[in-house]
Amino acid sequence: MIPFRVSVVAAIAAALFLLVIFELIRSRRLQERYALLWLVTGSVILLLSVWRDALRLVAEQIGIAYPPSALFVLGFLFILVVLLHYSTVISELSERNVLLAQDIALVEERLRMHERGTGIDRAEGA
Amino acid sequence: MPALNEAATIGRVIREIRDVDSGFEILVVDDGSNDETGAIAEAAGARLLRLPFNLGIGGAVQTGYRYALANGFDIAVQIDGDGQHDPSQLRLILEPLLAGDADVVIGSRFAGVGSYRAPRGRRLGMHVFAAVVSMIVRQPLTDTSSSFRALNRRSLSLFAADYPHGFLETVEATVLAGKYRLRLKEVPVTMRERELGRSSLTIPLSLFYTAKVLLAVFVSLFRRPALHLEEEP
Numbered sequence: 001m002i003p004f005r006v007s008v009v010a011a012i013a014a015a016l017f018l019l020v021i022f023e024l025i026r027s028r029r030l031q032e033r034y035a036l037l038w039l040v041t042g043s044v045i046l047l048l049s050v051w052r053d054a055l056r057l058v059a060e061q062i063g064i065a066y067p068p069s070a071l072f073v074l075g076f077l078f079i080l081v082v083l084l085h086y087s088t089v090i091s092e093l094s095e096r097n098v099l100l101a102q103d104i105a106l107v108e109e110r111l112r113m114h115e116r117g118t119g120i121d122r123a124e125g126a
Numbered sequence: 127m128p129a130l131n132e133a134a135t136i137g138r139v140i141r142e143i144r145d146v147d148s149g150f151e152i153l154v155v156d157d158g159s160n161d162e163t164g165a166i167a168e169a170a171g172a173r174l175l176r177l178p179f180n181l182g183i184g185g186a187v188q189t190g191y192r193y194a195l196a197n198g199f200d201i202a203v204q205i206d207g208d209g210q211h212d213p214s215q216l217r218l219i220l221e222p223l224l225a226g227d228a229d230v231v232i233g234s235r236f237a238g239v240g241s242y243r244a245p246r247g248r249r250l251g252m253h254v255f256a257a258v259v260s261m262i263v264r265q266p267l268t269d270t271s272s273s274f275r276a277l278n279r280r281s282l283s284l285f286a287a288d289y290p291h292g293f294l295e296t297v298e299a300t301v302l303a304g305k306y307r308l309r310l311k312e313v314p315v316t317m318r319e320r321e322l323g324r325s326s327l328t329i330p331l332s333l334f335y336t337a338k339v340l341l342a343v344f345v346s347l348f349r350r351p352a353l354h355l356e357e358e359p
Contacts, residue, residue: 098181098185098188098291101177101178101179101181101185102177102181102185102188102189102192104177104178105155105175105176105177105178105189106175106189106192106193106196108175108176109173109174109175109176109193113173
């Protein structure tokens, strides 16, 4: 059994974590699409610290003899998934970044030519 | 013509293209140079696209294709701004397009003419790419990493929408063209010695890049196509 004091500290930490998430959402520094992910995470941590038998039950289900190991395994998997998710987000952002840069170059050229009145006649082409 | 810090050579390359045929519309895509590349290109009479920051060769080339597509060009040629490609061979590379025999024409350095000599490590890599890509597109190609190539409207619309951004993107682009069943054709060209700036790739680095490009090619085989080309009428 986990010592009572550890459970109390963990519960307080989890509650603070949830509070920070709420504040981030409220102040619009965290988008809705990520808010849910972190709310669920905070809730799971809170649940594990309050329901003191949960970790042992989960560990038994998976077949892990030492319950804290289950915590590490789950935490590691969670972090892996989050990182993978961020990679996809970064891919998408950099893709859009390239498109925007190209658009700026194309528009800037049209503007420059327009100001000089020497642009290619778009209807006619070449 | 994608260009990154090419101020020393770009003016002359543009004038050489003009000398071949003054009817060519020359577009320089300045990929975030921090020298006078853009100003020199404009002074030499080229149209200029200025990217706000460096996108890398693939992003710059694609910008040019997007420009060509948006402005109604039927044919676009990609040529280096460092003077490696000989503008007098533009006709060679354009011929199959004008005859309607191909959608993409690649100026090959290893198809017989000329004596292009790259350092051994790089040459080996180029031959490996050629062998692998030939297998994928089921057509013998000798030089898939050449950046001297010509496109018609059909291949232009593909590359404007979907162009690889990695290192040596031309290899991947060739595979992409094959995947979309575009007609590829190689034309032998001669390559001039690079005038300024030697490539500084060492052999281990070459091997690393070779592996990297092959991996990119392999991955691109499984990519879902980004668009559907209409069938040839």
